[in-house]
Amino acid sequence: MSFSSLGLSESLLKVIQQQNYTKPFPIQAQAIPVALQGRDVLGIAQTGSGKTMSFVLPILELLRKASPSRNRHVGALVLVPTRELAIQVEEVVRLFSAALSERIKSLAVYGGVSINPQMIKMQGVEILVATPGRLLDLVSSNAVSLSEVRMLVLDEADKMLNLGFRDEMADIFKLLPEKRQNLLFSATLSKEVLNLNEILLYDPVVVKVEAQEQNLDNITQLAYYVTPERKGPLLRYLIDQENMEQVLIFVSETMRADAVVVKLRQNGIKAVALHGKLSQGARTRALADFKEGRITALVATDLASRGIDIEYLPYVINYELPRSPKDYIHRIGRTGRAEAPGTAISLVCEEDRHHFKVIQKKMGRWVNFTYTDDINLQGF
Incomplete structure (x- = not known):
């Protein structure tokens, strides 16, 4: 039709x-x-x-x-x-x-x-x-x-x-x-x-219309095992090495979103936060700037991200894992739309490994881990 x-x-x-x-x-x-x-x-x-x-x-x-x-x-x-x-x-x-x-x-x-x-x-x-x-x-x-x-x-x-x-x-x-x-x-x-x-x-x-499972076939899922103190530098390293021009970064709380944005900006990456404590005007500007490509990174909480709908979003990064497998699928489903390929990256610390295993089991897919101890993060 x-x-x-x-x-x-x-x-x-x-x-x-x-x-x-x-x-x-x-x-x-x-x-x-x-x-x-x-x-x-x-x-x-x-x-x-x-x-x-x-x-x-x-x-x-x-x-x-x-x-x-x-x-x-x-x-x-x-x-x-x-x-x-x-x-x-x-x-x-x-x-x-x-x-x-x-x-x-x-x-x-x-x-x-x-x-x-x-x-x-x-x-x-x-x-x-x-x-x-x-x-x-x-x-x-x-x-x-x-x-x-x-x-x-x-x-x-x-x-x-x-x-x-x-x-x-x-x-x-x-x-x-x-x-x-x-x-x-x-x-x-x-x-x-x-x-x-x-x-x-x-x-x-x-x-x-019966609910359909999120099609994850177009999404390349990657996971990086990292210590908490190296998580921020690794995030900036990945944005730099992959030459990311548009990336949606998920965090668990408002204060974390603001802190991540500060570090990104200090390292020359155009970034804004999106969370419930911002004024409506600030949230509208943040979304518009991200959609129009005026900023590289949008750092969002799950609640604030509900209004984000971008057809061709190349990267999603879970700086922190969500609470439920359903939220994980919702997050990574922001990329890989309209039959375009996308990449979803999760930064996983030791305390997250069991939870991430539960997410993968519920999702029915296993994600390959990359260990990051040998990555030189100096300068990031």
Whole structure:
């Protein structure tokens, strides 16, 4: 199946081709045609399965044919659980809306930053991507009205429920018009999501894509046995010797991320940290600089890394191992995407060896160890 068979306009198909998307993911192939018919959709698919385009493309297609909403009355509302996801979804909206002859303005709004600039930018917005709490703040400030919403999307609904947004979501639903299209996407079909489905959706088409194991075939996995005092120099040695121009480095905590960045910079390597204690502006700049290649190394904690989605990332380094095998696979799965090769490197100390053995056993793959005692790290 190709994107051209889904019912999308030529302008959107052109952007899809320019972005080197050759064929739709299963969730896209099943959800897009149904959404274009105006039907409600309940989509169940794991994170990273292509859900965002499954609702962004139908929203743009349907809104471009509709008359514009009144000022500060949005036509499409996308609710998400985190500010990182809000930014990421809105970036996808802007990417595809730029190709349309009809001007469709979008905006991402979220907490943790000043509300005033967001209030000002609400002028003329047709597609609003929002976290629930900040959206209600904007509504109470009369910065936006939800009375003309034609399409409502709940992305990662299970996470919104788990993160305690139930009451805020209920308040938002009361502000929406009864007649609208609803698209609900979730990684799991929990009891809470089913209850939400019964309240929210009208005769929905259920699209369920079974979770697939991470394909690790394109990823070369390496492990280096190192003493704790030589770990930092070894990291810098590897970046230098492998001529790494873009590398995502994982650490276990915020303080470690900052400390690693300091040492990298002292040794002439452009690096920034990404963790929860940074301001939203700093996190956004760090991600943008890394994606655009303005820095070499992004040093991230697992929580902060959830918004990182780079199609061609050549290197991932586990400076510290994650707690679980699942997180390990999530980390190294940031490379080796889009059928491009990638390299995942783990720095393993003596106290880590048993844990790393458990990770390998759960993963079903064994990683060759390189001992580093004979590597001259002087100067690194």
